[in-house]
Structures are given as structure tokens and as C-alpha cells.
Amino acid sequence: RDLMTDLPTFVGATSDMHLWEMPEAANGWFLLLVLVAAVVIIVPIFCLLTFVFIPIGQLVGWYLNKAANLIFGYTVNIVGSLAGILLYTLLCFLYQPPTAWFLLAGVMMALLLWRVPRLRWAAAGRP
Secondary structure, eight states, X not given: OHHHHTHHHHHHHTOSSOBTTBOOXXXXXXXXXXXXXXXXXXXXXXXXXXXXXXHHHHHHHHHHHHOSSHHHHHHHHHHHHXXXXXXXXXXXXXXXXXXXXXXXXHXXXXXXXXXXXXXXXXXXXXX
């Protein structure tokens, strides 16, 4: 737990410039150790995030392949992406915590997948 709390310090210490109000670390072996620790934590987190979004990307790809009008399908995809970015920005401006982001994303995902019974229970977290 302390390692996750100190992660911004590790990343900030490896920069040549003052970053995130973190002091510069001493050069040499300590800097290398801090960098390795940060990479060991960050890379698996990025991989887990990638694996989380693979099913959503496959679902979007399936819908785009099945679209009668391909240009309209891609237009809806881009408009949806922009709407998601705007919604995220609005939540940030309203100072909402990450729990609110995930709660809203979960509700939207459940509403989107509710029409398909097999996906409905997957979104609800039931077997």
C-alpha cells in the first residue's frame, strides 16, 4: 500500500525537471532503483487496464462490422467517444471522485448491455 502511495514520488524523482512538486532524487543507483520500482508497478497496471478494455473494443468492432452504413457507424463511434470525453471532463470540473466515475460507467454499461441476456449478467457481475 505504501508503494502505491509513493508511486508519484518515484516517477517524479526520475525527471530532470521539477515535476509534481517532487524533489529530485540523487543520481546513481538509487535513481535506477526508484525507476525500476516504478516500472514494476506501472507496467502491470497498464496491462490490466488494456485487458479490461479488450472486450469493449471487440464489441464495438463487432457492431461496426455489422453496421449497414459503415460511415454512419464510425460517426456514431466518434461522437460517442467525444461524448465520453466531455462527460469525464464535466465530472472532473465538478470535483467528483473516481468512485463516481466508475459508478456512472458501470450504470451506463449495464444499461447498454441489458438487452442481451448473456451480457446482462456479465455486466452485473453474476455467473
